[in-house]
Amino acid sequence: MVRTLFFLSAACVFVLFGEATATGQPRQAGGGGPFEIPIDQSQSSITVQLCVLGQCDSDSSPVVGFMGIELDDAVQPTAITLYDFDFSLTDTIDLFIEITVFGIPVGTISATAINLNMTYANPGVPFGPTPIVDGAFSFADVPTNTAGIVSYNATGVVCVALESEGQPCAATINLADQGTQMGSIEGTIVVEDGIATVVFSPSIEVVLVEGVAVMTIDGTVVGSAPVPIVGDGDYEGDGDVDMADCSAMSVCFGTSPLEAGCEAFDMDGNGMIDLADWALFVSAITGPQ
Numbered sequence: 001m002v003r004t005l006f007f008l009s010a011a012c013v014f015v016l017f018g019e020a021t022a023t024g025q026p027r028q029a030g031g032g033g034p035f036e037i038p039i040d041q042s043q044s045s046i047t048v049q050l051c052v053l054g055q056c057d058s059d060s061s062p063v064v065g066f067m068g069i070e071l072d073d074a075v076q077p078t079a080i081t082l083y084d085f086d087f088s089l090t091d092t093i094d095l096f097i098e099i100t101v102f103g104i105p106v107g108t109i110s111a112t113a114i115n116l117n118m119t120y121a122n123p124g125v126p127f128g129p130t131p132i133v134d135g136a137f138s139f140a141d142v143p144t145n146t147a148g149i150v151s152y153n154a155t156g157v158v159c160v161a162l163e164s165e166g167q168p169c170a171a172t173i174n175l176a177d178q179g180t181q182m183g184s185i186e187g188t189i190v191v192e193d194g195i196a197t198v199v200f201s202p203s204i205e206v207v208l209v210e211g212v213a214v215m216t217i218d219g220t221v222v223g224s225a226p227v228p229i230v231g232d233g234d235y236e237g238d239g240d241v242d243m244a245d246c247s248a249m250s251v252c253f254g255t256s257p258l259e260a261g262c263e264a265f266d267m268d269g270n271g272m273i274d275l276a277d278w279a280l281f282v283s284a285i286t287g288p289q
């Protein structure tokens with residue numbers, strides 16, 4: 001460590017000697033890369049609706065999981081990028097539909113769905129960014145996978161309709177076999193005191209049997225998490241990155257957890273200050289302003 005400090009102190013002199021020609025600008029406190037927001041179960045619920053031959057029934061469940069996002073700015077974001085999500089329903093969904101003609105029952109379907117789950121089909125691959133306007137945003141055509149086991153039992157006209165489509169009157173469907181579908185996510189975001197509170201309203205339609213049975217999964221999931229912040233290298237906050245900042249960088253280098261003030265040098269926002277940050281710091285040097 002002593003050697004490292006000596007090296008960096010010397011590097012300050014070396015780097016800053018040439019600062020008259022440095023062209024870097026102070027970096028803004030941008031978003032520090034993708035981060036996960038755990039779902040608050042107490043505020044989150046997903047509803048599954050099954051519609052068969054024009055009649056529908058629905059049931060809801062609490063949901064667990066997370067949202068993975070990135071913001072363009074840690075304080076006043078104007079754009080959000082989706083990286084991942086996993087919404088898992090904790091309760092069994094129970095559905096029952098009775099088809100009537102002039103008030104006379106002519107068929108039924110009962111269905112249960114267990115381990116229902118919606119996930120982003122390309123985890124880690126950025127989707128967006130999409131603009132945040134007045135705290136609201138919208139993602140369309142989000143590649144979404146669904147999973148879970150749906151068991152159903154149909155009678156009367158529902159059974160006849162299923163059989164006409166080559167489907168049995170009672171069966172078990174693995175939603176994972178339905179492949180990737182396009183869903184949508186409406187949402188809102190508030191960032192206050194470094195904490196982002198995000199509301200996602202995901203929605204997806206899964207056609208179980210063409211022309212006969214459609215399942216819609218939608219709801220509201222809510223979560224909060226600290227927004228990672230990347231430092232701008234300006235230790236004393238005087239609007240420049242110069243020799244004084246470089247000396248402080250030498251002291252902060254290698255500290256973990258970060259000491260107060262040293263956040264300015266965590267230039268990649270990963271919670272520690274190492275050579276990757278040093279490289280970014282050097283590129284941010286502006287000289288005295």
Ligand SMILES: [Ca+2]
Binds near residue numbers: 233237238239244245
């Ligand atoms: Ca400074």
Ligand SMILES: [Ca+2]
Binds near residue numbers: 272
């Ligand atoms: Ca770092």
